[in-house]
Amino acid sequence: MLSIVIIGAGNVATHVYKALKKAEDTSVIQWYNRNIKAIESYKNEVSLTKNIDDLKQADLYIIAVSDDVIGTLSSQLPFTDKLVVHTSGSVSLHDLDKKNRRGVFYPLQSFTKNADIDFTEVPICIEIENKKDLQVLKNLSEGLGCKHYRVNSDQRAALHLAAVFVNNFVNQLYRVGHEVTESKSVDFNILKPLIKETARKIETLSPYMAQTGPAKRGDKKTIKKHLRTLDKEIHKDIYELLTKSIKLTHGKKL
Amino acid sequence: MLSIVIIGAGNVATHVYKALKKAEDTSVIQWYNRNIKAIESYKNEVSLTKNIDDLKQADLYIIAVSDDVIGTLSSQLPFTDKLVVHTSGSVSLHDLDKKNRRGVFYPLQSFTKNADIDFTEVPICIEIENKKDLQVLKNLSEGLGCKHYRVNSDQRAALHLAAVFVNNFVNQLYRVGHEVTESKSVDFNILKPLIKETARKIETLSPYMAQTGPAKRGDKKTIKKHLRTLDKEIHKDIYELLTKSIKLTHGKKL
Numbered sequence: 001m002l003s004i005v006i007i008g009a010g011n012v013a014t015h016v017y018k019a020l021k022k023a024e025d026t027s028v029i030q031w032y033n034r035n036i037k038a039i040e041s042y043k044n045e046v047s048l049t050k051n052i053d054d055l056k057q058a059d060l061y062i063i064a065v066s067d068d069v070i071g072t073l074s075s076q077l078p079f080t081d082k083l084v085v086h087t088s089g090s091v092s093l094h095d096l097d098k099k100n101r102r103g104v105f106y107p108l109q110s111f112t113k114n115a116d117i118d119f120t121e122v123p124i125c126i127e128i129e130n131k132k133d134l135q136v137l138k139n140l141s142e143g144l145g146c147k148h149y150r151v152n153s154d155q156r157a158a159l160h161l162a163a164v165f166v167n168n169f170v171n172q173l174y175r176v177g178h179e180v181t182e183s184k185s186v187d188f189n190i191l192k193p194l195i196k197e198t199a200r201k202i203e204t205l206s207p208y209m210a211q212t213g214p215a216k217r218g219d220k221k222t223i224k225k226h227l228r229t230l231d232k233e234i235h236k237d238i239y240e241l242l243t244k245s246i247k248l249t250h251g252k253k254l
Numbered sequence: 255m256l257s258i259v260i261i262g263a264g265n266v267a268t269h270v271y272k273a274l275k276k277a278e279d280t281s282v283i284q285w286y287n288r289n290i291k292a293i294e295s296y297k298n299e300v301s302l303t304k305n306i307d308d309l310k311q312a313d314l315y316i317i318a319v320s321d322d323v324i325g326t327l328s329s330q331l332p333f334t335d336k337l338v339v340h341t342s343g344s345v346s347l348h349d350l351d352k353k354n355r356r357g358v359f360y361p362l363q364s365f366t367k368n369a370d371i372d373f374t375e376v377p378i379c380i381e382i383e384n385k386k387d388l389q390v391l392k393n394l395s396e397g398l399g400c401k402h403y404r405v406n407s408d409q410r411a412a413l414h415l416a417a418v419f420v421n422n423f424v425n426q427l428y429r430v431g432h433e434v435t436e437s438k439s440v441d442f443n444i445l446k447p448l449i450k451e452t453a454r455k456i457e458t459l460s461p462y463m464a465q466t467g468p469a470k471r472g473d474k475k476t477i478k479k480h481l482r483t484l485d486k487e488i489h490k491d492i493y494e495l496l497t498k499s500i501k502l503t504h505g506k507k508l
Contacts, residue, residue: 067476090476108444110451110466112459121447149444158438159445161480162431166445167452168467169496170424175461175503177416184412190362190403191413191420192457193375197364198421199453203446205366207429212364213422222321222344226415234499241495242423245488249429 002140003058005030007073009038011111012087013064019119021045023143030056053078060136062087062105063096071095083133089160092153093127103128105137107146108159110167120145125156176235183231208249215246256394257312259284261327263292265365266341267318273373275299277397284310307332314390316341316359317350325349337387343414346407347381357382359391361400362413364421374399379410430489437485462503469500 036050064087074097085103096102104127124141128134141148181188201210214222230236274282290304318341328351339357350356358381378395382388395402435442455464468476484490
C-alpha cells in the first residue's frame with residue numbers, strides 16, 4: 001500500500017485526490033493546504049492540516065500548487081530523502097528542493113472545477129531523478145488506470161506548449177465561431193457536431209491528412225469573401241494568419 | 255415517395271447519396287455526373303447518366319458540385335419550374351438559374367472521402383425561395399434523421415465562415431501541436447485525450463466559460479517561456495495572436 005500526502009487545493013489537487021481515493025493499492029493519508037477552508041468539506045474522509053510542520057511520514061508527497069510557489073513550498077518540507085513530485089507541465093524538476101528525491105507526475109488534461117473527469121482518460125507524463133523511484137510512479141499511474149509516458153524535461157515542456165495550441169487556442173477559435181454566429185443571430189449549437197467530428201477525425205487521421213477547406217484548396221474567392229464578412233480586426237488577423245499557416249503546411253503559393 | 259436526382263460526384267454528393275439510399279420515403283431515381291467513371295461503381299443500384307439532357311423527371315434535384323460551377327450547371331438543366339437545391343455553404347441561392355424553384359440544402363459537416371459518417375449527426379441548413387417548398391426539404395431532413403434549421407443567406411454565410419474557424423483552423427492548431435511534439439520526439443497521441451476533452455467541454459460550457467491557460471490567467475512568465483521554446487516564426491505569430499485574442503475576450507491588459 002502506497003501512502004500519499006497531497007499538498008495544495010486547486011483543480012489538479014482536487015481531481016488527483018478524488019482519483020486516488022478510488023485507486024487500488026494507494027492511501028491518501030493526509031491533505032495539506034495553507035488555507036484549510038478550501039478542503040474542509042473532506043474532513044470526514046481524510047486527515048487535513050494547514051501546518052506544514054505537521055506533515056506525516058508517507059511514501060510519496062504530491063505537490064499540486066501554482067507553478068510559482070512549487071519551489072518555495074518544496075524547501076519548507078520538514079523532512080529529507082523522501083519522494084516528492086510536482087504536477088506541473090512547465091516547472092523544472094530542479095525547482096524542487098534537492099533535499100528530497102525529486103520527480104514530476106504531470107497529468108496532461110484540462111481540469112475544470114466541479115466537472116468530473118474520467119481519470120483513466122488522463123495520460124500521465126513522468127519525469128524522475130532517481131531511477132529506483134520510477135516504479136512507484138508507474139504503479140501509481142496504473143492504480144489510477146492511466147496510461148503513463150516517461151518523458152524528459154524538454155519533452156514535457158513541448159507537451160505543455162503543444163497543449164496550449166490544441167486546448168486553449170482551439171477553445172478560443174470556438175469562441176470566435178461563437179461570436180461570428182451570434183453576430184447574425186444564428187444558433188452556435190449548429191456547429192457542435194462539426195466541432196465533435198473535427199476532434200474525432202484525428203483519432204485515425206493525422207492533422208495533415210485531415211485538413212480540408214478554402215486555405216488547403218487555395219480557394220481565393222472564398223477566402224476573400226470570408227475576410228470581407230468578418231467585422232472585427234482581430235478575427236481578420238486570425239483568419240489571415242491561419243490561412244497562411246495552412247498554405248505553408250500544404251505547399252500552396254502564398 | 256419523394257423522387258430525387260443527384261448531380262455531382264464529390265464528397266458531399268457521395269455522402270448524400272449514401273444517406274438517401276437508407277432514408278425513408280425517398281428514392282434516388284438517377285445520378286448525374288459529367289465524368290461517369292467517378293460513379294460507375296454504383297451502376298447496379300441506381301440509374302446513371304453523363305448527359306444532362308437525359309435527366310429524368312423528379313420532385314427534387316440536388317446539385318452537389320464545386321462552388322464555381324453551380325451557376326452554370328443550373329442554367330443547363332433541361333427543364334423549368336422544378337425544385338432545385340445546391341448543397342454549398344457559401345454560394346448564394348441566387349446563383350441558381352431562376353427558371354427553376356430554388357433552394358439550399360447545406361449539410362454543415364466535414365465530409366472525408368472513404369470515411370463513413372453518421373448522417374443523423376449532420377445539421378441541415380435550409381434556405382428556400384418559395385415557402386411551399388419548405389416542407390419538402392424539412393421532410394427530407396427528417397427522413398435522413400437530421401436536425402434541420404431554416405436560415406437566411408447571411409446566416410448561412412456566417413455558419414460557413416464560423417465552420418472554417420472551428421474546423422479547418424482548429425485542425426491546423428492540431429497540426430502545430432503535432433509539429434511541436436515531433437520536434438522533441440514526443441508521441442502526439444499523448445495529446446489526444448486533451449483534444450477530445452476540449453471538444454467535449456463545450457457541449458455543456460460556452461467557449462468563454464471553458465477557457466483556461468496562461469493567456470486567460472495573464473501568466474506572463476509561461477507565455478515568455480513558450481515563445482522562447484517555439485522554433486518556427488509562424489508558430490510564434492500564431493501563439494502571440496491567439497494569446498492577444500484570449501486577453502481581449504477576457505479583459506486582460508495587452
